[in-house]
Ligand SMILES: Nc1ncnc2c1ncn2[C@@H]1O[C@H](COP(=O)(O)OP(=O)(O)O)[C@@H](O)[C@H]1O
């Protein structure tokens with residue numbers, strides 16, 4: 001997100017990430033509440049509609065707090081593994097454990113080895129962790145973001161029901177096992193809550209440890225709008241703050257739309273020379289809350305070099321989303337090589353399109369930024385609001 005003027009403090013439609021706690025405002029109370037609950041239970045489902053801020057709350061609120069905040073001060077050390085189920089939840093769980101430094105990453109085939117160990121029995125996760133490098137007296141938090149992806153098994157193309165069931169059993173057994181300090185936090189869309197009943201024990205666990213994410217109230221929204229600019233010593237004019245607050249609708253997509261408008265407003269302010277406060281005219285240049293997102297996505301699409309690139313772009317967005325039922329779309333993160341199989345054509349063209357949609361100041365696709373993509377890199381749309389708004 002570097003621009004000539006330093007960092008754009010607004011992430012756009014993607015969630016806040018673990019390192020962005022310093023830009024994350026308005027959720028102090030909810031973060032504290034999650035911590036309190038984690039002291040009492042080892043299984044927590046953070047539930048709310050799409051765009052309500054679940055991923056951000058867990059990533060930029062809860063996790064940093066475990067690492068440096070009150071829980072750490074109380075004497076408990078934490079390791080955190082973050083994953084999304086995607087098309088292969090067991091492999092993705094195995095990868096997240098390696099990324100959390102629980103195993104020697106240089107060991108050959110480490111991910112497939114851990115996956116095999118996870119598959120062995122319902123206690124597979126407990127057993128696997130007992131053989132890991134997790135130090136004694138250290139807790140392990142496993143975050144399963146976008147948990148609803150697990151319910152894709154219903155579709156022909158999805159994961160098998162058996163695999164989904166096993167993955168869920170691993171999490172439940174681990175969070176109930178006395179011998180191993182494993183904590184599980186899921187984020188899940190509320191429109192999938194009913195699907196939990198299909199797996200033995202899951203509905204019960206969710207009932208026990210459910211946290212419904214509250215909406216930001218007006219004051220918290222004000223914080224979320226004006227505080228990030230101040231982090232870099234910049235100001236946002238009062239009239240802009242008021243205007244933004246008034247322009248936020250009751251639309252459930254209000255947060256991603258607001259956040260995208262803020263990111264674009266900042267970009268226009270930088271383009272205008274970044275003199276004085278971020279102001280109304282910069283916001284107006286984006287097209288305002290209702291227009292900013294679709295206008296921006298169109299611009300990126302139209303600026304692709306030719307029809308072939310645009311064909312690929314259309315296919316990418318189609319492939320990365322799936323209709324589960326009427327009005328219920330879901331993300332379908334996919335590895336780069338799978339995406340290439342679907343889109344066909346020259347891989348260079350595919351890479352170019354993905355890069356255009358994930359570059360600094362854009363973030364429609366993830367992973368955001370300029371890091372080189374590998375064939376196994378998982379590509380995801382940054383938010384499902386994109387499906388609805390664009
Ligand atoms: N506290 C906050 N302040 C400002 N924007 C936020 C906040 N929490 C989330 N957002 C933004 O709202 C959008 C949705 O957040 P996300 O965490 O992805 O929600 P969910 O996981 O519930 O779909 C993203 O654009 C994110 O940047």
Ligand SMILES: [Mg+2]
Nearest residue numbers: 015054055146
């Ligand atoms: Mg999310």
